[in-house]
Amino acid sequence: MSEESNENTEKKYTETLGDPTGIEFFPERRGDKIARGWFRTLFVGEGRDNLQKLKCERQVHNVISESPLIKLMMDALKTTGCAIDLNRHISCEPCSKVVTGGYDAEMNQIVVCQNTATSKSAVHGALAHEMVHMFDFCRAHVDFKNVDHLLCTEIRAANLMHCSFMSALVMGTASLIRIKKQHQECVKRKALASVMAVRDLSPEEAKAAMDRVFTKCYNDLEPLGRRLRRNSEDIHRVYRERYLNGYGYS
Numbered sequence: 001m002s003e004e005s006n007e008n009t010e011k012k013y014t015e016t017l018g019d020p021t022g023i024e025f026f027p028e029r030r031g032d033k034i035a036r037g038w039f040r041t042l043f044v045g046e047g048r049d050n051l052q053k054l055k056c057e058r059q060v061h062n063v064i065s066e067s068p069l070i071k072l073m074m075d076a077l078k079t080t081g082c083a084i085d086l087n088r089h090i091s092c093e094p095c096s097k098v099v100t101g102g103y104d105a106e107m108n109q110i111v112v113c114q115n116t117a118t119s120k121s122a123v124h125g126a127l128a129h130e131m132v133h134m135f136d137f138c139r140a141h142v143d144f145k146n147v148d149h150l151l152c153t154e155i156r157a158a159n160l161m162h163c164s165f166m167s168a169l170v171m172g173t174a175s176l177i178r179i180k181k182q183h184q185e186c187v188k189r190k191a192l193a194s195v196m197a198v199r200d201l202s203p204e205e206a207k208a209a210m211d212r213v214f215t216k217c218y219n220d221l222e223p224l225g226r227r228l229r230r231n232s233e234d235i236h237r238v239y240r241e242r243y244l245n246g247y248g249y250s
């Protein structure tokens with residue numbers, strides 16, 4: 001489980017949807033090996049990459065077997081008809097330094113960046129976020145070329161996974177109205193940053209899209225049923241109650 005404050009996580013964690021416009025972030029997608037000089041390849045590069053990959057795969061495995069939140073997402077995906085096969089649907093790869101993970105809609109595959117998501121909490125954050133995209137893609141056949149769809153799934157990922165941990169930090173010192181407002185702003189900021197990383201939108205276009213989809217997508221809490229608060233029982237409760245929401249039967 002993430003032990004870092006969410007403000008840090010929010011700043012550090014960037015990702016992109018690996019559709020063709022996001023491909024530059026994932027140099028090894030579509031089979032292109034990162035170009036290297038012969039010296040690095042022979043003596044440093046490959047060995048280090050393989051070690052990174054192994055470590056990353058081990059982290060993924062640990063997170064999946066330990067985190068109730070990730071287990072819940074796995075159950076929800078399975079119930080929706082998109083069960084995750086670790087070997088097929090999750091891939092550790094070297095990425096551009098500015099991202100820690102991505103979702104490749106064309107391949108229906110989550111990419112965990114072995115060179116940037118090196119801590120357990122970063123791997124957890126990447127998996128949790130990308131699983132929301134995978135869930136949306138499975139459930140609603142999101143068209144990642146449609147800005148409204150893209151923004152909607154980013155709003156949901158920010159809402160369900162990132163920003164909810166922040167509200168607890170200010171709990172007790174701020175009024176409920178202020179917390180609610182801060183939470184919505186966090187979701188908007190995070191979702192926009194993710195969309196702008198892969199789309200060349202003007203501020204006006206971005207604002208118009210946000211106005212069109214925010215309320216609907218912000219209130220869509222599937223498959224968790226409620227926003228999570230950090231340091232609360234929520235994650236465990238959500239996992240225990242998954243049957244009430246119709247997940248976890250299969």
Ligand SMILES: [Zn+2]
Nearest residue numbers: 015154157194
């Ligand atoms: Zn995203």
